[in-house]
Every structure is written in structure tokens, then in C-alpha cells.
Amino acid sequence: MLTPAQINQFQQQGFLVLSAFSTPEYCQQVLAFAQQQLDSVVLPIEYEADTRYPGAPISRDAEGGQTARRLLQAYARSSLLADWATQPKLTGVLTQLLGTGVCMSQVHHNCIMTKQARFSSLTGWHRDSRYWHFQKPELISVWLALRDEKVENGCLLVLPQSHQWQIEPEQLDSAQFLRADVAANQSLLAEACAVPLKQGDVLLFSSNLFHAAGCNQTTQTKFSMVYTYRAADNPPLPETRSASLPEILLVTEEQAD
DSSP states (O other): OOOHHHHHHHHHHSEEEETTOSOHHHHHHHHHHHHHHHHTTOSOEEEHHHHOOTTSOSSTTSTTTTOEEEEEOHHHHOHHHHHHHTOHHHHHHHHHHHOSSOEEESSSSOEEEEEOSSSOOOEEEEOGGGSOOBSSSOOEEEEEESSOBOGGGTOEEEOTTGGGOOOOGGGBOTTSBBOTTOHHHHHHHTTOEEOOBOTTOEEEEETTSOEEEOOOOSSSOEEEEEEEEEOTTOOBOTTSGGGSSOOEEOOOHHHHO
């Protein structure tokens, strides 16, 4: 369970790292599974070329165009992944932050993210809530480092407390990324910090937190497993993409009894 200090840190900073949340043995199991899924091209897969982000191949037919970015629909791929996403230990943490009745989205994240040694892209400063459709833009993503993550292989960068910022439309581009050429953003971007993780660490972060990531400059693929959760009183808006797949209700140990 989270301590009061950890809860306060998440509420104030918009993110929280839980060290050694999962074992190296579990991470190695998921790595082996993910590599098998990539080698066998088990769809659905998002490719770097699909993102059109800086550094990505220009199309799937270009050099590096078949570089995978995400193994989508992780929950439905294997109980190895699904059981982790709904485990009592994680459910307890999320209940402390979101309240009872926590639900997992199968639409947003729900993936194993890969950042490969060649053709990985840059991800600009954005809030995930920019393209999600819920009654309130207040969800939590849970990011498990399956290998060590550092600046060199493209770990997440965050702007602490940015989940509380009021951002004007002119500070964002057409895709809702923070514009680097706007004077008002310069002091905000100066607050950026990296969030390095060890294998098995978990990063919790608000859907309103501005975050970014660089390219992988090493020779080894970075793998992360990511899921997103909401409170019971924050359902997806009807007839939007966020409501296009059934959600998974998490059950606490008390409820299971």
C-alpha cells in the first residue's frame, strides 16, 4: 500500500515511481513472450512508421518501416499480461489514488511498448488526455519497466506538476503537443526531468501530466508494459473511441472475499 507521503507526491507532482514492484523473473517472462509475439507478427501491432513522429520511417515500405512500436491489446494476448494488470497488489494502489470501483481501459495504452535500437522515434511533449474522451481527464497510467530505462534508451521525460497547469491553445500545435517555438513554453520546458527506471520498477502518472521521450541510442530494445485506469465515476463518453471496447473492473481483495 502507498504511504501518505507517496500519495501526496503523486497528487502534487503528477507521477510516482514504485521501485521493485515486479520481480526480474516476471519481467524476463514477459520479455520472452513479447519477443515471440514480435517474431511471429501477432497482430495488432503499431509500427513506428504509423506515428509520423520525428525519426520514424516515412512509411511501412521505407527502410525500417516494419519496426514495431507497440504490441497492442496486451490484456487479451495472454493471462501472463492480464493477471498482472488486474493483480490485487496493483488494485490496492490504484484504489488509494482513484477510489473504489477502478476500471482498466482496453482502448488506451493496454500494450507492450518497444523502443528499438534503430528507427525509434522522438515523442514530443504531450498529455495523453488530449485524445481520450472521459467525463473527466483524470486517469492514471501504470508503466512497468521490463528492462532498465535511462535517457540513452529513451526513458520517459516528465514536467513535474504539469498535470495542474492551465495551458492556452496557442501554446500547443495542431496535434496538441507543446510548441518549442512559443516563448511562454520556454520556462515550462526548463522544468523537464528524466525518470530512469530499473527492471521491475513501476511508474504511475496522471493522464494530464506532460511527458515526452527520446530515441533509443543503444543496441538493445527497450520494452515497457503499460495500462491505463479510471475511477468508477469517470466513465468514457458514449460513442467515442474511449468507449469502443469493454472495460475491465478491478476487484480488491476485500471484494473478492
